[in-house]
Amino acid sequence: MTAALLVLSTIILTPEFFHAGEIYADGSPIEVQEDSAPQFADWNNDGLPDLIVAERLNGQSLCDFRLYINSGQPDSPILTYSSMLEENGETLLVPGTYAYY
Numbered sequence: 001m002t003a004a005l006l007v008l009s010t011i012i013l014t015p016e017f018f019h020a021g022e023i024y025a026d027g028s029p030i031e032v033q034e035d036s037a038p039q040f041a042d043w044n045n046d047g048l049p050d051l052i053v054a055e056r057l058n059g060q061s062l063c064d065f066r067l068y069i070n071s072g073q074p075d076s077p078i079l080t081y082s083s084m085l086e087e088n089g090e091t092l093l094v095p096g097t098y099a100y101y
């Protein structure tokens, strides 16, 4: 399963959503286990929006989070996988459920 089909075009006050297709990092489409939830935020405070992708673990009601750092531009990101988000040295896991609309 590839990551999200919807991408937030800007993180400014008037976001617009559009169909962007697959999201690439390290030259390949981002692969997730189930039910991805991407979100942009400037994780490293360099002024560029980085990507955090929540994914539900296969067959479970838990989600983890992948961090991709942007080395491109705000409107044309170049994403590189950085790490899983952690808390106290352990992979950060939160309850996750299906959300069908």
Ligand SMILES: [Ca+2]
Pocket (backbone or CB within 6 Å): 041, 042, 043, 044, 045, 046, 047, 048, 049, 050, 070
């Ligand atoms: Ca950044």
